[in-house]
Amino acid sequence: MDIPGVAQLFDEIDKKLVVYLRDGRTLIGILRTIDQFANLVLHRTIERIHVGNKYGDIERGVIIIRGENVVLLGEWDEERARVSGLHQISVEDILDAQREEQQQQQHQQLLRAKFMKERGLTLTPEIGPDDMY
Amino acid sequence: MDINRCKKIYGEIKVSYLYLKQKFFQLFYSFFKSLIGKDVVVELKNDLSICGTLHSVDQYLNIKLTDINVTDAEKYPHMLSVKNCFVRGSVVRYVQLPADEVDTQLLQDAARREAHSQRQ
Numbered sequence: 001m002d003i004p005g006v007a008q009l010f011d012e013i014d015k016k017l018v019v020y021l022r023d024g025r026t027l028i029g030i031l032r033t034i035d036q037f038a039n040l041v042l043h044r045t046i047e048r049i050h051v052g053n054k055y056g057d058i059e060r061g062v063i064i065i066r067g068e069n070v071v072l073l074g075e076w077d078e079e080r081a082r083v084s085g086l087h088q089i090s091v092e093d094i095l096d097a098q099r100e101e102q103q104q105q106q107h108q109q110l111l112r113a114k115f116m117k118e119r120g121l122t123l124t125p126e127i128g129p130d131d132m133y
Numbered sequence: 134m135d136i137n138r139c140k141k142i143y144g145e146i147k148v149s150y151l152y153l154k155q156k157f158f159q160l161f162y163s164f165f166k167s168l169i170g171k172d173v174v175v176e177l178k179n180d181l182s183i184c185g186t187l188h189s190v191d192q193y194l195n196i197k198l199t200d201i202n203v204t205d206a207e208k209y210p211h212m213l214s215v216k217n218c219f220v221r222g223s224v225v226r227y228v229q230l231p232a233d234e235v236d237t238q239l240l241q242d243a244a245r246r247e248a249h250s251q252r253q
Binding site: 008009012018020022026038048050053055067068070071072073074075076077078080081084085086131133 | 179211
């Protein structure tokens with residue numbers, strides 16, 4: 001984390017970052033403050049929901065993130081963003097798409113659990129409700 | 134045994150445990166520091182693999198990679214616009230290293246020494 005002598009996250013201050021959280025959310029904002037636990041304060045944050053190659057943005061403003069929930073954070077690269085091949089759609093559409101995707105995933109889970117049960121095994125997911133990343 | 138003496142002993146045990154724990158931490162921290170500038174592949178607990186150059190590491194084994202490349206099916210679209218990233222140590226499952234950069238004998242000896250000093 002951030003102890004004197006390790007300037008890892010200090011370099012990222014005032015930069016636009018993509019923060020990937022443990023619940024699967026992607027937040028894009030400008031990093032303003034950090035502390036020794038890698039808690040972050042993001043400014044002008046948008047939550048970006050990705051479904052397939054489409055995405056939708058929701059304005060979030062100022063956000064404080066507890067460090068333990070961060071998976072990774074990356075520097076937003078304008079060049080790479082432009083050639084990424086993703087295109088933006090409206091918030092309602094992306095939320096619908098996300099809901100559909102989640103339903104499909106739940107259905108898959110159900111089928112998998114049933115399959116295992118029929119063979120006398122139980123499916124214990126490696127990842128719990130906290131870790132949807 | 135009075136409270137103060139208990140506190141003193143408990144305090145000492147806690148401090149020495151933390152010191153030794155840190156010593157083991159130090160081993161891999163130093164090991165990773167020696168690999169700065171090399172290309173590594175970090176595999177996260179969600180099966181995402183990130184290939185990049187090791188830029189820096191800290192005592193919690195948080196890893197900063199530059200010039201990254203997501204080596205699995207890019208089903209992680211949020212990674213497409215990112216060139217340098219900071220990965221939290223707690224989400225790492227594996228760090229794949231170039232075999233010729235690692236002196237396994239040295240590492241084994243160092244680890245053995247640490248384990249030995251910890252036991253004492």
